[in-house]
Amino acid sequence: MVLQTSQLEQKARQLLGDRGVSVVDIANLVMHLQKKYLPDLTLEECVDSVNSVLTKREVHNAILTGIQLDILAEEDKLLQPLQEIVTEDEGLYGIDEILALSIVNVYGSIGFTNYGYIDKVKPGILAELNSHEGPRVHTFLDDIVGAIAASAASRLAHQYPDRAQDITQ
Amino acid sequence: MVLQTSQLEQKARQLLGDRGVSVVDIANLVMHLQKKYLPDLTLEECVDSVNSVLTKREVHNAILTGIQLDILAEEDKLLQPLQEIVTEDEGLYGIDEILALSIVNVYGSIGFTNYGYIDKVKPGILAELNSHEGPRVHTFLDDIVGAIAASAASRLAHQYPDRAQDITQ
Amino acid sequence: MVLQTSQLEQKARQLLGDRGVSVVDIANLVMHLQKKYLPDLTLEECVDSVNSVLTKREVHNAILTGIQLDILAEEDKLLQPLQEIVTEDEGLYGIDEILALSIVNVYGSIGFTNYGYIDKVKPGILAELNSHEGPRVHTFLDDIVGAIAASAASRLAHQYPDRAQDITQ
Amino acid sequence: MVLQTSQLEQKARQLLGDRGVSVVDIANLVMHLQKKYLPDLTLEECVDSVNSVLTKREVHNAILTGIQLDILAEEDKLLQPLQEIVTEDEGLYGIDEILALSIVNVYGSIGFTNYGYIDKVKPGILAELNSHEGPRVHTFLDDIVGAIAASAASRLAHQYPDRAQDITQ
Numbered sequence: 219m220v221l222q223t224s225q226l227e228q229k230a231r232q233l234l235g236d237r238g239v240s241v242v243d244i245a246n247l248v249m250h251l252q253k254k255y256l257p258d259l260t261l262e263e264c265v266d267s268v269n270s271v272l273t274k275r276e277v278h279n280a281i282l283t284g285i286q287l288d289i290l291a292e293e294d295k296l297l298q299p300l301q302e303i304v305t306e307d308e309g310l311y312g313i314d315e316i317l318a319l320s321i322v323n324v325y326g327s328i329g330f331t332n333y334g335y336i337d338k339v340k341p342g343i344l345a346e347l348n349s350h351e352g353p354r355v356h357t358f359l360d361d362i363v364g365a366i367a368a369s370a371a372s373r374l375a376h377q378y379p380d381r382a383q384d385i386t387q
Numbered sequence: 388m389v390l391q392t393s394q395l396e397q398k399a400r401q402l403l404g405d406r407g408v409s410v411v412d413i414a415n416l417v418m419h420l421q422k423k424y425l426p427d428l429t430l431e432e433c434v435d436s437v438n439s440v441l442t443k444r445e446v447h448n449a450i451l452t453g454i455q456l457d458i459l460a461e462e463d464k465l466l467q468p469l470q471e472i473v474t475e476d477e478g479l480y481g482i483d484e485i486l487a488l489s490i491v492n493v494y495g496s497i498g499f500t501n502y503g504y505i506d507k508v509k510p511g512i513l514a515e516l517n518s519h520e521g522p523r524v525h526t527f528l529d530d531i532v533g534a535i536a537a538s539a540a541s542r543l544a545h546q547y548p549d550r551a552q553d554i555t556q
Numbered sequence: 557m558v559l560q561t562s563q564l565e566q567k568a569r570q571l572l573g574d575r576g577v578s579v580v581d582i583a584n585l586v587m588h589l590q591k592k593y594l595p596d597l598t599l600e601e602c603v604d605s606v607n608s609v610l611t612k613r614e615v616h617n618a619i620l621t622g623i624q625l626d627i628l629a630e631e632d633k634l635l636q637p638l639q640e641i642v643t644e645d646e647g648l649y650g651i652d653e654i655l656a657l658s659i660v661n662v663y664g665s666i667g668f669t670n671y672g673y674i675d676k677v678k679p680g681i682l683a684e685l686n687s688h689e690g691p692r693v694h695t696f697l698d699d700i701v702g703a704i705a706a707s708a709a710s711r712l713a714h715q716y717p718d719r720a721q722d723i724t725q
Numbered sequence: 726m727v728l729q730t731s732q733l734e735q736k737a738r739q740l741l742g743d744r745g746v747s748v749v750d751i752a753n754l755v756m757h758l759q760k761k762y763l764p765d766l767t768l769e770e771c772v773d774s775v776n777s778v779l780t781k782r783e784v785h786n787a788i789l790t791g792i793q794l795d796i797l798a799e800e801d802k803l804l805q806p807l808q809e810i811v812t813e814d815e816g817l818y819g820i821d822e823i824l825a826l827s828i829v830n831v832y833g834s835i836g837f838t839n840y841g842y843i844d845k846v847k848p849g850i851l852a853e854l855n856s857h858e859g860p861r862v863h864t865f866l867d868d869i870v871g872a873i874a875a876s877a878a879s880r881l882a883h884q885y886p887d888r889a890q891d892i893t894q
Contacts, residue, residue: 275479276665279472280482282468282472286465286469295464297451297458298398299394303448310444310833310886313452313489316485316488316489317485319485319837320665323661326662327819327823333837333838334842334844337841337842338839375816379816444833478713489833492830492831495831497650500671500672500676501672503668503670503672503676544647545648545782548729614819617817617819618820624807625794628797633802638789641786649786650827651786651790658823
């Protein structure tokens with residue numbers, strides 16, 4: 219039996235909320251990526267685009283799996299040395315980037331650049347998730363949130379092809 | 388701090404063994420992929436190629452993360468609905484393929500075909516892993532083992548460019 | 557300025573036809589992939605799914621770029637050694653697989669296996685494209701056609717989640 | 726027959742030079758990516774890492790194919806609408822990013838972020854390539870050069886695991 223998409227989406231959205239990430243937080247990242255190219259872009263359009271990305275099953279799968287690994291690392295329930303690797307967000311561990319890429323791919327390759335950029339500059343909610351303070355582990359979540367934002371930006375570009383030249387620059 | 392590769396490799400090899408997969412099992416998959424093209428290929432060459440793939444950090448990371456998720460699913464320790472998805476190797480869950488792809492990519496895109504083929508035909512150890520009998524969960528492991536075999540075949544192709552035309556056909 | 561999707565789709569479909577590949581040819585590959593799992597699948601459903609894949613811009617871009625390179629190789633207009641590599645469909649050249657992957661990715665990672673399998677088994681139109689007889693070069697086209705078929709199969713799996721377990725096995 | 730790697734490498738290096746990109750140009754991008762994390766990194770180390778990336782066949786294949794398409798676009802020899810798309814570096818065309826990704830993948834997923842970042846910030850030679858002035862087309866080359874630099878940075882991270890935490894941050 220395969221689960222209905224709606225059930226997965228509900229759980230994925232709940233997990234994002236539980237871990238401190240709202241749709242508006244992600245929409246603000248989309249705005250950050252696009253505001254200099256699209257002066258008339260509204261936060262509402264960004265919210266709509268994030269909501270649309272959050273209907274995709276690949277995105278649900280990545281959210282559920284990534285946040286699960288973050289939670290298990292917080293609870294010290296992973297085998298060593300994976301426990302240490304995930305807790306410390308180790309520099310040569312790339313599985314978090316791999317999950318992020320599975321999200322970005324759904325909206326085509328034009329999202330890679332936005333994902334890489336936002337993951338490095340870490341505006342808004344990404345800076346909070348990445349502070350590495352306190353007991354919380356967000357090794358997977360920060361990459362997933364960046365990938366959702368990059369995908370929502372790609373989606374805007376595909377939706378408005380006449381503005382795409384700017385959006386993807 | 389970042390772990391030494393040797394420590395990761397030791398753990399990755401140990402986990403494969405614990406889950407019932409030997410280097411020779413994987414080498415037999417490589418042989419299965421290549422025997423009709425390379426009649427003089429020896430099992431020893433296949434073993435050497437698998438051993439070489441098992442020195443790569445991306446491969447260690449995928450093995451540790453994938454087997455960890457399989458084990459947690461066996462122990463009923465994942466959140467729902469991920470628990471059900473991984474236990475049942477659900478048809479629309481593609482994170483196992485994503486981890487496999489992170490292995491195959493290291494040896495270039497020529498390995499995709501071999502990975503897809505072997506994952507579908509499921510010879511040797513892959514049939515055992517995929518029997519879905521008993522309490523064991525191998526949702527991630529079977530894709531990882533197929534990816535290691537496909538990578539070892541790609542590596543042989545790169546090593547012997549004059550035989551590569553056959554190897555990758 | 558960015559081109560309208562409809563203009564790209566028209567050109568992509570025309571190029572496929574010019575190179576000897578019909579939508580029904582690709583639908584037959586989808587049927588080949590699924591017939592043992594879905595005895596009630598009709599060719600019409602397969603045609604519909606292929607037509608839907610052919611509306612995606614990533615698919616248009618891959619078709620236009622790949623067929624362009626095939627045509628230039630036929631006309632002996634590529635620089636050496638690329639001319640020789642593409643004409644001979646050289647075993648270590650993986651750019652054709654890379655373009656194919658850009659198609660498969662749009663429908664999620666569950667399509668990798670079907671792509672790899674069909675590219676290796678080469679049923680129907682793929683055998684014709686891959687015959688390497690006559691002056692035609694189809695180094696890119698055969699991978700692209702296999703990727704469209706695998707994507708159409710993934711799309712069926714996503715469309716009918718209750719049948720997806722079989723479709724993706 | 727499959728070409729020797731050395732022959733491909735020679736051609737790939739020659740094409741980069743012909744198109745105005747030196748190894749030192751790329752090494753400067755690596756330095757730009759790492760200087761704030763690794764104050765003692767020398768340009769020579771960056772040059773060595775770029776040279777090592779330039780020995781890989783996937784990298785040669787991407788360079789040869791991408792630059793070939795740039796040159797054909799300059800010569801107005803591509804079919805429409807591909808001619809227009811490549812000449813204008815159209816915003817929804819992602820095949821250039823796909824080729825870049827095939828390079829980055831060889832050094833593992835930790836390079837995605839650096840690639841995306843540098844492709845967006847466009848320091849040094851990337852700004853020149855991307856100026857879209859004059860008759861030259863560098864739609865593929867700028868992504869390829871960014872991908873080589875990101876790969877060389879990943880390679881440094883893998884080479885010095887004790888410094889990798891900084892390198893990949």
